Amino acid sequence: MSPGGAQSIPPGAVACSGCHPPSAGGAIPPLAGMSSEAITASMLAFRTGARPATVMDRxxxxxxxQEVRAIADWFALGKLP
Structure with a gap:
């Protein structure tokens, strides 16, 4: 965490905004405000192949x-890169 208690953006989270929009309305869901548990579960499911994907598996x-959890926790706070 940075001074003042504000959590800084974790490495890798900025790349998510290349596909995930800031608000709902498209085929790819926004991440900001989604629960940390849901983001983490999705990432792990993509990784194992339990959830089909076009690019998220890679x-x-x-x-x-640890990085997945940090990114998920950050987006769960409603943050945008």
Missing amino acids: ISKGFSD
Whole structure:
């Protein structure tokens, strides 16, 4: 965390905004405000192949479990990159 208690953006989270929009309305859901548990579960399911994907299966393999949790926690706070 940065001074003052504000959580800084975790590495990798900025890349999410390349596909995930800031608000609902498209085929790809926004991440800001989604629960940390839902984001983490989706990332892990993409990684194992339990959830079909076009690119998220490859993207999710690039993050450790700790990185996935940090990104999920950050987006769950309603943050946008």
